[in-house]
Amino acid sequence: MTTILLLVLALALVAAVGVVVWRARRPSPPSIDASTATPLPAPPDEVAPVEPPPEPTAQGPPEALAEVDLVEPTPSAQSLRGAATKSRGLFAALRSLRGRGKVDAATYDELEETLLRADVGVSTTQAILADLRARVGAGELASTDDLVDALREDLIARLELVSGAAPEDLVVDPDPEVVSVWLMVGVNGVGKTTTLGKLAAREAARGNPVLLAAGDTFRAAAAEQLTQWAERSGVELVRGEAGGDPSAVVFDAVQRAKARGNGVVLADTAGRLHTKVNLVEELKKIRRVADRPPGKVTEVLLVIDATTGQNALAQARQFTEAVAVTGVVLTKLDGTARGGVVVAIQHELGLPVRFVGTGEGPADLQPFVARDFVDALFEDDLAEG
């Protein structure tokens, strides 16, 4: 409390002095015309809803979607690789390393640059390189070719190690009395709603009648967006009032699922920055409520935008702390971004990547396969070698 009193006072003082300053300035105001653009007041008061940036979405008319094979959302590396190639062959830079023979300092610099440019992050990159250095030192790797191959294997091992066997099988509680809840969390605009829609389409196609909960009651028109998804894949949706309590929506959805015999509730949440304590508390509450019998939260998927840089680590850390994230969905991998930050997330937090989103259609959600992911990164390189 002491601090608060002092802070208020200090602020009041600053403000008072400032105000006097400004008043003193009045007599000869600088010529302010409309274009001088005095900064806009930004008086944020209390806790407020989250800024709702748009999320990516499905495109194309629904009738076209009907033709898409929803049953097997091609877990092959083909499309992933395609996506990565489109984005300039991510590790193309490594090509120049091939066949150079001896490993020297410049080689490491190049590897470092490549990893850093892929958003892997400084500390993870250094850890990876330290491993490689040790192996070169031990005489295990002689040429740059070996080194590049070793890097590739190393990345696969890192990603596979924690990913486990089947990332695509999200956990459903075996007890038929229990309604499993899969929660989508993440910051604004990463594609939670879109991912949820794709996931719903996928589950529906697999004959798992899921129930959607439009837990994003904050962003304008978020529920409408999800409604469109629900209609496309013919699943049911529970939505609440705009601005209502998201926990209530999730609660209702669990009750409804119980009554209708849906085994799984897919719950959307509003995007929130992991630094907003009040919003994270709200998320914790959603989780608590969803965990109330007959509901049980079996998966909490953190959606991360592949364009995100090192901040994704902070996001993963905070969300894991708050709601025990069980896996990551990496979206927007069809752009130029590399999504290398998942390596860092796995390295530092051991969170497995479960799915990758590579487009806006319902089928553009694939289970994450470490080998394919890394192969896609190395594609140019493999073609060369």
Added chain:
Amino acid sequence: MFDALADRLERISGRLRGRGRLSQADLDEALAEIRTALLDADVEFSVARDFCAHVAERCSVEALSRSLTPGQQVVKAVHEELVAILGGETLKITYASRPPTVVLLAGLQGAGKTTAAGKLAVWFKSQGRNPLLVGADLQRPAAVEQLRLLAEQASVAFTSAGGDPVATATAGVAEAIRLGRDVCIIDTAGRLSIDQALMDEVRQISQATEPQYTFLVIDAMTGQDAVHTAKAFHETLELDGVILTKLDGDARGGAALSVKTVVGRPIAFASTGEKLDDLDLFHPDRMASRILGMGDVLSLIEQAERTMDQEKVAASAGRLMEGRFTFDDFLEQLSQVKKMGSLGGLMKLMPGMNREMRAAAEQIDDRELARIEGIVHSMTPAERQDPSIIDRGRQARIARGAGRSVADVSQLLKQFKEMQKMMRSLGGAMPGGGKGKLGQMRQMAKAARQNPEELQALLGGQVPAGLGAAGPKPWAAAPPARKGGTNKKKKGGRVTPPKGARIVRLTRGLPVEPRADAVRRDGRANLVAVKLRLVRMGKKKQPTYRVVAADSRSPRDGRFLEILGTYAPRGASKADPETIVKIDNDAALKWLQQGAQPTERVQKLLVTSGAWEAFTAAKAAK
């Protein structure tokens, strides 16, 4: 944001303390730290590399400057480089001579375009404009609906014809003309920079609507990819600037640096909050200061200016400094501060905050304020005027009334008493020896206005006990150019600086080591800056001015260090109506080069006389 960079720099600076010279090894180590900080902040790889190279260059040049410790040299070089990159002016919107001024927003999916469009509309409204929002994002389900809702919340006009995005945008502009709206903001669908079809589409929209401003909306959390995206959009659209969104998280916003470097277009706006009015012009210089942990008093003051009831605040602040501060005043202050925004956010703008304080500020729960308020509201007016009458019985009553424990109440009372005591001692320590009179505060404020860094330092030094900001601010303390307190009574006299006095330029935040003789007994630094300013002379109807170099602390009673010339707006005399400005350019140049800061008016005069040009030329030559 950028906290890590500030922290790392603090560490480097600390480690280099006590070294006489900056050795190559020190520099390399410091540069490695800076590079890591930049990369961790998501600055693009090559940008980070070049940044470090430039800092190294600056450091080797700066090595000549003996007055700086190695740590300060590095900090200064980084600051300068930051300003150089982020630098330049805050964007000034030039409105189309034939309205509407068309503003086009483009960007990746999920960057926050639609929200930014809504916020931008609110911003234009606050500028006295009349915006129209055009929803041309026909891609994402319900995007148009979202924009319509935002428009409703912001009470601005909205239109979306639907069908084809290009046609929708053109129809939007036509609608703006029909409705007489002078700003037309077009929201477009999110698109990947490699999606040729969609990029063509946005180009067509641009060609059809001929926007005055095309902004790329970029998420502050974007990593290395920011540069590719910005480049691709710039090639397609000829960007005018960037809107940085989600800057309110803990993203370091390195993308800002990268984009500015690579595309060369400024960050025009930054969105720093959840509310519709949380969009502001981006101030690069303030950002640079904030990065280096120097606080951002200007923004704080602007916020105060906008929201506070100035009379009331000034009055109660006056009482506060005299130590006659009551709970009523406190309530008043509290309500004013609350109007300005969340405490945590405001504290981030405070100067003199170290890392721990910043972290503490993050954790402040604004509801705590409400609890304190509740306790105070449960007091009787008499108790609020004179808390000393509150005995145990009254405490218990207050606690019951506020729904708090007696311990809470007594704690508050105790702290309030301490606060009063502290304020009294501070009041005495105010510059000018002020006994808390408003006039003196104004005096101080005036000096500070011309010299914001000084204000920061003043304030930093002013809240020592609680805020951990005690002691001189390394970048603001300077040895006095003359001994304070001498010649106090003498009016109009010429004061020569004592021998060996160093005059240090303060306004750019140049870090100067505090000298022993620069610290006063109360532990605060003496602050001296030299201003070039006018002294009014002559008759009332025939005013003439002296252009003088003067110590910025002294009251404007005509004391100065040197006369540099005269300024007679109505002519020097009847006989000589032609001579308006007469300035000794050599003398002026000498002072400028020592870091003296001209006031706005004097600067104009110096431009007229040519001294300013000589100064900038000399600076450039350096």
